[in-house]
Amino acid sequence: MIFTSDKDYKSTKKIKQGVSKIKEEFEPLAKWIDQKYDVKTLNVLFDYMDNIKSHPRLQVCLEYASDKGKFMDNRTYNFDVRKQKEIAKKFGEITSNYELKNKPSWIQRILGLTYKSKNLYVYFTDFESIAKIEANESIPDKEIIQLKSRLNNQELWEIDKKFDGVTFFLFTDELLKKYQDSETHKIWNGQYFHLLTNYDEFGYFKKDYFYVHLDSKENFDNNYESNWFYYYK
Structure with missing residues (x-):
């Protein structure tokens, strides 16, 4: 399994x-x-x-x-x-x-x-x-797009969910440092967790242990050739 x-x-x-x-x-x-x-x-x-x-x-x-x-x-x-x-x-x-x-x-x-x-x-x-x-990957792409729109942050490049986690990509490494473990980061944790609970049929995700990972487009482009397959390999 x-x-x-x-x-x-x-x-x-x-x-x-x-x-x-x-x-x-x-x-x-x-x-x-x-x-x-x-x-x-x-x-x-x-x-x-x-x-x-x-x-x-x-x-x-x-x-x-x-x-x-x-x-x-x-x-x-x-x-x-x-x-x-x-x-x-x-x-x-x-x-x-x-x-x-x-x-x-x-x-x-x-x-x-x-x-x-x-x-x-x-x-x-x-x-x-x-x-x-299954719960995480059941979230429709349109809801991820809607979440990004609600957050309305011009320094946020992309939100990408994979397996049982999610990564919020800032545009640069400098922005990554700025947001890491910030109050905004905590808000993002809460916003995504709230969305996730709608698809977590058995309640396995726990808020106190859920964490939105942060990364940068700069890292994605320079170290993974802008390729999602390489990034998650």
């Missing part, structure tokens, strides 16, 4: 909205993860890497970015191997019991309904990060 267009994100969003539920067989695992690691699991998704049956994988979709952080190894910045193994083991126990209880083994084999836990790769994503991107 990386983009707002991913089917995994869309299915998890429906769970968050209360439109659908996590798969019945994964509910016990989600509850176990929440209790053991003090997190909130929204969804659990099982598939095979490159559709190869010998490479099963399990996506644990947590709600918050801070929850995902609990499964990272601070030394290597990779997933915590111990926790991956713990969840893989628990997944094998729970799904094995579910399959024995609910489906005859011959039906499982024919329809491919068994969950393979051997060599299972467990990885973690969070819903909040993608939802914040």
Whole structure:
């Protein structure tokens, strides 16, 4: 789950909205993860890497970015191997019991309904990060233009939103220094946040932690060849 267009994100969003539920067989695992690691699991998704049956994988979709952080190894910045193994083991126990209880083994084999836990790769994503991107990028361009018009500042060149953030571009580096952390900058923070809340369906953006980034057209032209692709690369 990386983009707002991913089917995994869309299915998890429906769970968050209360439109659908996590798969019945994964509910016990989600509850176990929440209790053991003090997190909130929204969804659990099982598939095979490159559709190869010998490479099963399990996506644990947590709600918050801070929850995902609990499964990272601070030394290597990779997933915590111990926790991956713990969840893989628990997944094998729970799904094995579910399959024995609910489906005859011959039906499982024919329809491919068994969950393979051997060599299972467990990885973690969070819903909040993608939802914040969706909220920010849902703001129509015309509303950005209207905001710039209301601000009515001749020293402001452009307002550009990307991913989960926004950058206000002044014309020069000198103007950038003038506005950085100024009272005007604080006003811009508030104005953009107010606009953003109209599209933040789940309220993930918090005013005290929201920050409008400032940059300059001079920097954009001189160091990024006036190219948005280079700027955000």
